[in-house]
Structure formats: structure tokens, C-alpha cells
Amino acid sequence: MKYSKRIKQIFLASAAGLTIYFSPIVSGDASAAEVKEDFTSTELRETAKQYLGTPYKSAGTTASGFDCSGFVLKVFKDLGVSSLPRTSASMYNVGESVSQNELIPGDLVFFNTSGRGVSHVGIYYGDGKFIHASTSQGVTITPLNDKWYWADKYVGAKRISDVKLVSKK
Template sequence: MKKKWLLPIFASFTLFTGIGIHDAKAATIADITNTAKEYIGVPYKYGGSDMRTGVDCSAYTQFVFSKVGISLPRTSKTQYQQGTSISKEHLKTGDLVFFNTSGSGVSHVGIYIGDSKFISATTSAGVKIDKMNDPYYWGSRYIGAKRIADFTENDFGEVKDAEIDFSVYASRGEVALRLADVLQLDTSETNTSFPDIKPSSNYAGAVEALKKMGIFTGDEHGKFNPSSPITRGQLSKVLVEAFHLQQQGTADEFTDVPPTHWANPYVVILASTKVTVGKGDNTFGVNDNVTLEQLAAFIQRLSQ
């Protein structure tokens, strides 16, 4: 899953093949990490390729890359023949990392996600995140890495998930849960059209309920991106539409939200209804990621 992100906006994907580095300008760092993490907990199955019943390591990497428009061969050994070799100190998010777990060369593959961590389908616990330099296992079994694609940051300068502390900041999924709760929505329907929200997801019912209200829509590829943060500007639009707010008299003006800014109408409404007073320095913080504390404060004021 970094960067300071706004909602990820992705260009159209095409299917890439070949053995060099793919020109993956359409695939972002957020896309590869969010897709990889969506399947944490999927069980391991030798030779398996079904994300519902179980996968082995190379089927998992093949599947994740296919979701961002990149074709990989089926086995870890043939995947090791792809792309360009990358030294350990130059690893980037999205690189494939390989290990010798059998004593006879390449036998395990995972996806590097930054901060010396990788995600893979393990025989012990299914799809999970591990440390590259784990002295008890992975560290001594590391063989090398291959760069299959140069994943880009999105148009809004998205960062890697590891840099977003969701014990401090609110994710889109968390916003959906809180809004569905305060609005007392029926969250029993868990089948959504968002490809990155499985029916078993904790967010599924809330996301679908809010989608029916027109509060949340997907990105260009229809994804909800539950693990992405949300900015104060974006949240202002969500709150105005969720609570059907209208402007009440005049409102404080913020220097970072001029009349030409897309979020201005929503911020003006929040300010006029005293849901927000800004940051105290004549700014609203329109591009700041929303903290859990701020989210709770907004919802409390709206619920009074």
C-alpha cells in the first residue's frame, strides 16, 4: 500500500508482456500495494491459483500483477527470468523478491512493499507480510530481486501505505464505517460493485449503503480504495452530501480554498454551519489527510 495521497486516479490499464521493464505509467504504487494487501489471509495451496480456495506464491504474484495490467509467467523460476535485476539497497515498491526455501535455487517469490517488507503466499500462514531481513528465516534465504515495472506515484503525489499511520489518520474505509453508523444505514447488503471490496470485508455493508446514497463513487477503474487516506477537502464534500447540508448565512474564508477551488462550495457550507472553523491560521488544510480525531469532531458536531 507511501505518499501523501488524495484519491488515487489511475490511467487506463493495458496488458503488458515481455521480459524487460514494463512501462507501467498507468499502474501506481498505491495500485500494486493495495491490490496485494487486499488478499492478506488467503490460504496457501500448493499448485493453487484460486484466491478463494488457496494459492501458491507464484500464482499470488501472477494474480496481483494481472490486476494492474501486467502479465507474469506461472512459476517463481520463470518469474525470476523476467525484468531487470535490482540490488537489495535499490529495491522499490512493486519489485519481485526471490528466495531459496527448498535448497535448490529459486523456490519462493513475493512483492516488495517498502520499509524492508514484502508480501507473499507462505506455506505457514497464507498471504502475509514478512520482513526481508528476518534473521530467523527470510534473511538467509534471499536470492535477489527483479524489477518488472516502474510503478509511478499518482497524479496527486501518492505515498506508500507504510508512511500512513492509520492509528492517527482516517482511511476511506473507516470514514464509510463511521458515517454508516451515525446515519443508521442498513448495512446488510455486502455485495458491492467495487472490485477491491470483497463481501467478507469489514467495510462492505457500509460502503454499499453509502454508494446507494451517491455519497461514494469509485475511481476511474471503479475501485473504492478502502485503505487510502482521505483529505479534508474530500471529506468536506462527503459530509455535505451525506448530511444534506446547506449554507447558513456567511462563512469564514480560508486562504487555501479560494472561490475557484473545487472544494470551495463544500468548505463554505461546513464553515457557515460551524462544523469547521479551520486550522486557526486562516487556512482550512484542504489537502491535509483527515485524522481520526478530526473525523470524530466533525461527526460529533453534525450529530448535535
């Protein structure tokens, strides 16, 4: 059964002209411990913060412009995690679920902005905020419980890396 699903994925990806990387995190076959990398909360914040103000660009994955998942991919690649899927919906299928009151910097936070399931991802920054590539503001830091928009769109969170918490100075 597992192989027929993978063959179907390969066929569909090939038909679409896409390449599949067979890392455990993409297929969902690995345990969370096998896909984790270590870095500090300070390293996470500094790495993500360097992209503040970078404009939003549909399908963008570079510092010249990011979409939400492209931003997450870039930050985690900079931190040594290179096996994340490309889209926010696919990212939601990896890692370990985390409740909102247990979030730590580096956790991925997911939102339904389209009305059709997970459609936006950001990185929990700490202090009730997340950093993400917003269509209107580019890379920005936003309160997670923003009553005007984000709080009602929140879907859940996933932990994909071990992060050593370091107090802010």
C-alpha cells in the first residue's frame, strides 16, 4: 500500500513536470526525532529577522521576494533544515503537533486564509508573535492573536526542530 501511494505520487509529479525528493520528512514516514535539527531561539530570531521588509512575491523563495512558505523554507534552510515540503499545506503534514499555549520560537504556525484549509504559514517568534511573509506587508512580525484577522484564521502549529530556548538580552 505504501509503495502504490508513492508510485502514484511519482506519476502525478512527473505528469506535472515536478521533481520529488525522497526525504523522510516529505513522505511522512519518519518520526519527528529523525527530522529535527538543533539551533537556539536567538539564532532563529536573528535568521528570520534579517528578512524583515522583504517584499511579498508569489512563488518567491529568495531574499528578493518571498511567499509565506518560501520564507519559511529560506529561514530553515539558513539554519540547516533543508527537508521541508514547498507549500504551507504540505508543511502542515510534517512535524509534531503543538498546542498554542506550548509554542516555542521556531514552531510553524498555520492559518486558513482562503476558506479551503491551510493556506498560510509563519514561524512562531516568541512573545505571542509570529514572523511571516504577508501579501500586504512582505516579511513582518504580527501578533498571533490579532483580533482583526489572524486569530480567527489560526489552524494549528507543528514543531519540526528542537530549539534551545535562550533568554532575550
